[in-house]
Amino acid sequence: MDHPVLLSPEIITSLIKPRAADSHKGTYGHALLVAGNKGRMGAAVLCAEACLRAGTGLLTVNVPETERGILQTAVPEAMLVFRDDEQLDLEVFSAAGIGPALGTGNGSLELLHYYLKNFNRPLLLDADALNLLAANKDIWQSVPFNTVITPHPKEFDRLFGGSMSSEERMEKAIRLSAEHPWVIVLKGHQTLIAHNGNAYLNTTGNAGLAKGGSGDILSGMITALLAQGYQPFDAAKIGVYLHGLAADIALNHQSMESMLARDVIAEIGHAFKMVLKKY
Template identity: 55%
Template sequence: MYTFIINYCERMKILSAQQIHGWDAYTIANEPITSVNLMERAATACTDYITQQNFFNKPFKVFCGKGNNGGDGLAVARQLLQQHFDVSVYIIEFGAAGTGDFQTNLQRLHELTVNIHFIQDEGFFPVINKNDIVIDALFGSGLNRPLKDLSAALVQHINQSEAFVISIDVPSGMFIDKSSINNAVVRANVTLTFQQYKLCFLVAENAENTGKLIILDIGLLPGFLNDIETVFQTADAASIQHIYKPRKPFSHKGSYGHALIIAGNTGKMGAALMAAHACLRAGAGLTTLNIPSAFLNAVHSHLPEAMCQLRENGLSFEKINAVGIGPGLGTGDDSLQLIEQTLNEYKLPSVIDADALNIISTHKRLSRLITPGSILTPHPKEFERLFGKAENDFERIDTALKKSAELNCVIILKGTYTLIAQNGKGWFNTTGNAGLAKGGSGDILTGIVTALLAQKYHPFEAALLGVYLHGLAADIALEKQSQESMIASDVVNCLGAAFGGLLMG
């Protein structure tokens, strides 16, 4: 089994709604701190953020439910009033009593203002002006069913306004760990969430509703995380540093492996060049490109460090430590043959990308030939061609976890927060930026991960480190480029600084 276990990254676990609740309770019991004081700490973190923004004394309209998310909203409203802001509070009324901490905060707020309104039906909705700042504290991690009736109408009312919206913990109506597609969900400009990433913030389908995500530290005790099992984690600098193996002074090119990149075809030779360039820059001892002979001169003039195998002469895996196959290969019969031969003859893990994945999608029998430990690097469209259409991002992620276990492979599902799935568990990468949304980015990722495999990183480590470095290099490229102007070669040229960044943490 190619499962690789990392357990030194406790604080990056992604929790379910129930576990989040458990973490609050653990902190309350063990710090110890009262529940209402923990709420005060969460509210203070929100108020501090809000008051540091340039809202130029605009009026605040704070919308609260009657759970603890609403309690946060009431505490924020009080703290803003204490700082002399103009604050009105609106509480959605379902007839039931609020939670204890909600009631305590309501009492505290009553001592400061009478500007508190209960919304019993749509007639009570206030006019929301363009100039208002809306604080959305209707529902948080306790949401247990889609919003409907009055609460859905209120969310729609907020969304129809042109006001700037700040959601506390989560945009109201959004589920923490499952899809909220087609539900009524607040469309926030900023979401102030507590302590950790939540799964809902890592998927593209929620991006428009989340707006800018700010993670506020509210001092939940890290000890809780030691003993809990999660399906997902994020990869942080500390975990990546553990993976990274610095080069040894008494080493030679043979110490770092020989990578073979099988890529490129007429009209798409750039993909092969970019993958090989990235492979060289990511540290492979030797890099060989398998290409049609017509492009030999192009490779020698652009990448003199790379060696070439001529495709017409067949494939050779002699002394090859890692294969990367697919970028710019095309989907013709010649490529099908190349892939079939690679899957049949090469018995170490490979990186399988782009057209190689597309060919496997149309010749499903090939998936049975994939060597255990191989790394598949689909973007969402390639993923769907391989494994079927998903109803939403959460379903796609779930399929990636299942397929990684079934095929005994690592699956890199590319996206803003790329998922690295292995044996039913998932890691999300947090480096990178929208400058990577461009042709060539995938080709260089294949080159980087192939180079790391050649250097004898475990496939899961190669995937995690490769994706992290790829994103970090893109972040560093922003020092000289914009997200618009950045091209894949800029990212490759920043790999040196990215490796350097690993050492600094």
């Protein structure tokens, strides 16, 4: 098995598409996030903010109607739809991210299955979407080709079985990426991005990301890139690298102990500027 390629600024710069001067919001896609639940709306807020900062033209967030005020207040740029909306036209969306703080009860499995069967655009699955898949492996065949999955080590082990070490887990992720038609983003100290047996290892980020909310930001960023038309493997590489770079830039103002997910979101723009050499 070949060793993973180390992600570099040059690789990321070569992948990012310049924004045209005559473009408009429709040029950059319409992302859908299915996230949040009662008492757990922070994940949806962070995911939505990161999605917008990573460049999607439009964003709609699917939330419980009882929690609508939180999103409308915290992220006024986002539009909302509600969990029980049966009239939702999925064709208007360019990509979807499903899972952050979704919950694993109260119809969440049926909701996930609905999107797996009916959404035919690029898709990201994270957090509770992965926990639902781990507990209901009979629906794996419904996961579309090129879906991006973003498990942390425990979620990965629930999906694919335990590993004796992080190295063994990474080798397993690379091998499984050749067996399953998905992009696997195995989050960790050095996040691994694997697809079709090929793998990249991230070189940005720090221990300040070892805090709740960091994964929600990454999901929002990758979903935004998918909505803009990036190929899933490229979207994952760009999102992971910029996510870590934003955290590194945040150390200019924070310590690793004090860093919050919101501090990382605030530096996403600086991360883009850095790799585009506009800093």
